[in-house]
Amino acid sequence: SQQGEEDPQALSIQEGENATMNCSYKTSINNLQWYRQNSGRGLVHLILIRSNEREKHSGRLRVTLDTSKKSSSLLITASRAADTASYFCATDGGGYSTLTFGKGTMLLVSP
Amino acid sequence: EPEVTQTPSHQVTQMGQEVILRCVPISNHLYFYWYRQILGQKVEFLVSFYNNEISEKSEIFDDQFSVERPDGSNFTLKIRSTKLEDSAMYFCASSAIRQGGGMNTEAFFGQGTRLTVV
Numbered sequence: 405s406q407q408g409e410e411d412p413q414a415l416s417i418q419e420g421e422n423a424t425m426n427c428s429y430k431t432s433i434n435n436l437q438w439y440r441q442n443s444g445r446g447l448v449h450l451i452l453i454r455s456n457e458r459e460k461h462s463g464r465l466r467v468t469l470d471t472s473k474k475s476s477s478l479l480i481t482a483s484r485a486a487d488t489a490s491y492f493c494a495t496d497g498g499g500y501s502t503l504t505f506g507k508g509t510m511l512l513v514s515p
Numbered sequence: 516e517p518e519v520t521q522t523p524s525h526q527v528t529q530m531g532q533e534v535i536l537r538c539v540p541i542s543n544h545l546y547f548y549w550y551r552q553i554l555g556q557k558v559e560f561l562v563s564f565y566n567n568e569i570s571e572k573s574e575i576f577d578d579q580f581s582v583e584r585p586d587g588s589n590f591t592l593k594i595r596s597t598k599l600e601d602s603a604m605y606f607c608a609s610s611a612i613r614q615g616g617g618m619n620t621e622a623f624f625g626q627g628t629r630l631t632v633v
Contacts (some may be wrong), residue, residue: 437621437622444604444629445626445627446624446625446626446627447606447624447627448609449621449622449623449624452621467533492558494558494622496630500575502548502560502571503548503558503559503560504560506557507556507557508557514602
C-alpha cells in the first residue's frame with residue numbers, strides 16, 4: 405500500500421455507534437495527522453500524534469499509533485450525523501516539508 | 516480562531532488562460548503550502564514555501580506553476596496556461612514550523628478553491 409492508506413474506504417453506521425478507521429504507511433515518520441473533509445469542503449485538522457506517542461485523545465476522538473506496524477487508527481465514539489465526512493490520515497516525510505495523504509475513509513452516520 | 520482563507524472559492528477558466536489563486540495564511544505562521552485534490556482522488560502536495568522561496572516541490576509543480584508572497588499576508592499560486600487536467604480543488608495550508616522537521620506542528624488548511632478548466 406502507499407503512504408497513508410486508510411481502510412475501510414467507506415463506513416456506514418448508526419448514530420451512537422463507534423466508528424474506527426485505520427491508516428497504514430510505509431516510511432518512517434515524525435508525526436501522523438488526521439483530517440476531516442466534509443463533501444466538497446476544506447480539510448479540518450483533527451489531531452496530531454507524534455511518533456513517540458502511542459495514544460492520544462481529543463473529545464470523542466481517540467487516535468492510536470503503532471510505529472512497529474506502521475499503522476494508526478482513529479476512533480470516533482458515540483458518533484453523530486454531523487460526523488458524516490471523509491477522514492484522511494497524513495504523514496510527514498520524516499524530514500521533508502510535505503504531508504502525504506491517503507485516499508480517505510468516507511464515513512456515513514445515519515440518524 | 517485564526518484560519519487560512521482562500522479566494523475565490525470557485526474559479527472557472529478557459530483552457531490556456533492564466534489563473535491566480537489567493538491565500539491568506541495564519542498570521543504568525545512561517546511555512547506555506549499548496550496542495551491539490553482532483554475529484555475523487557488523494558490530496559497531493561504541490562509546493563512548500565519558506566523565507567520567500569520554494570523549499571520543496573513535487574513533480575506536479577512544473578514550469579506552468581509559480582508561487583509568490585507579494586506582501587506580508589498573501590500567498591498566491593499562479594497557473595500560467597491552464598489545462599483541463601488542472602481542474603481540481605486547490606488547498607493552501609500554513610504551519611508555524613516546518614512539517615517533517617522533527618517538530619510536531621499541525622498544518623492548517625483553507626477551505627480550498629475549486630478550479631474548473633473548460
